[in-house]
Amino acid sequence: MPRAVVLNTASKASLTGGTFADTLTANSLDSLSIPNLPSGQGKIVRMWGIDSASVCELAVTDTRFESIHDQQYGLRYNIPATAFGGAGAPAAFPLIEPPASVPVYSGDTLTMTVTGTASDAVVVSWLSEYADLPGVQALFARWDQVQALRRTQLNARCAPVASGTKGAYGTARAINADDTRWTADRYYAILGFTVQIPVTTVSFRGYMWGNLRFGAPAGSPFLTTDNFFIDLSQRFNEALIPVFNGSDVGNVLLEVADSAASTSPKVDVIAIECSANPAVGA
């Protein structure tokens, strides 16, 4: 049955401020709801977040004791937004990191509230893994499969810009918009990327991944993003390296979200060109 790994982001551009007084809302195309899962259960395998100007605390709740203990505060996470050179510089801090994960349940809904400072922006992104998501047959590979089928490596520039509204995704930019060296009919495995400017979240989206987002943080603590998807795949011993065919290159879309308006991280995507589809049998 089809497995899926999905990136979601929730944000608020300008907090009211106060003790868990602000509730984050899902970004465009994203959702705080857990989809209907035949297996009944999924898990959040990674979460990261940022406050634009001050420290803040996030509370993640849903309705299940097995997931978050209680609904008063649920899972509380601090975001030390003023570390690493001061507010505005770090872009993202880890909240859930492998091998830890948080189980979530079919049909439930996450709620994210924040204790923060008035006028700050807060952005939280997370990767959820669903062992069986109906309607999705996403292309993901394991590292050994990618290595076995390697023809060459292509590192290509793509320059998406974050929205003028803090926390929101900016305009989607095709992965070949700034560098057209991709070859039709070749399969590409995306290992990771590098950026010039730290940014909260880099999203990849395309119909080869069920038109759902997949992505990674690119804040100061995450500057080794060059092999992010290999690392994720190896930590969970699962196929988590996204794959696409070069014929679909115009439909592989990059978007970025950040706690600052109009951040331009300039993404260099790191991909292995394969002689066949490395996602087969993954």
Added chain:
Amino acid sequence: MSDEYSHKNLKLVGRHLPEKHSEIVSAHERQTVELPGTYEIGAVIEGAFIPLARLKAGEVLDAIERAKQSDDEPDDS
């Protein structure tokens, strides 16, 4: 102690470095737009600008705007 310093009374300065970006309008058309870019704070040493901090200009411009609005608010006291 201060005699040990080769440069005293250094001046702290800031500069805004907007960024040009090629925005895609359609399959055959692009337009250049200006993004906030970065804001550098640094010291000038014998005419050379030495950056001490590099910030996202969007954050700096936003903070300046908030400060202006705060200054414009009437004082009720």
